[in-house]
Amino acid sequence: MAVEFNRIITLLRKERGLTQKQAAQDLGISQAQLSHYEKGIRECGLEFVVQVANYYGVSCDYLLGRSAERSGQTITVDQLPDTAAHGDSVYRGSVLPVMYKKLIENSLDILFDRLAACKDKGLVAAVSNYLMLAVYRVFRQLYQASPKNVASMFRISRARWQSDTDAAMHVAEADLQAALAGESGAEVPRAVAALDMTTAGLTADYPRHATSLMNLIKNSEETVRELQR
Secondary structure, eight states, X not given: OHHHHHHHHHHHHHHTTOOHHHHHHHHTSOHHHHHHHHHTSSOOOHHHHHHHHHHHTOOHHHHTTSOSSTTOOOOOGGGSOXXXXXXXXXXXXXXXXXXXXXXXXXXXXXXXXXXXXXXXXHHHHHHHHHHHHHHHHHHHHHHHHSTTSOGGGOSSOTTTHHHHXXXXXXXXXXXXXXXXXXXXXXXXXXXXXXXXXXXXXXXXXXXXTHHXXXXXXXXXXXXXXXXHO
């Protein structure tokens, strides 16, 4: 939890465009002390956590990494907005698939809205290709798990599809990097400027969907960190 605190207070300071010296003065501590907190060298007391929460306008739970929401809200599936027209009945009342579906769909809404603002067809194509390949990969694994499903649904053979999909996803990632570097012909500064984001800005711009994105990021990083242990 201490690791989350030092990461988040650094994030909030930088998002607001403050130097360590400015933030330390406002908080009534030395720059060296704030530096130690941000680097995780020293742990602060509860009183300082509350002070920082008030200073940045966030909750203590958010500062401590207990909530992905700046407000500290703990979401339920009913609090996430629906994006699909068919509703949730397709999941036969199971809460977990509905929750993850909403997290992914709402996060994709934000992702593609930011991509649209970039006005770079190469960037949109690269991201879309990568995501479609990821969905294809998962669907095919599920489909092939049942021996009753007919293999001829797919044109790529069972022996090749996984390696070929890996290769295609790597190419899509390379296309993404090339587009962001300006190799797709778009005006890079304008495209990248459209990708400027802060946690506060995302919450303000996407009040219905930012919760999903923040929780998707939190869940994904927890999954990755499990591999690092």
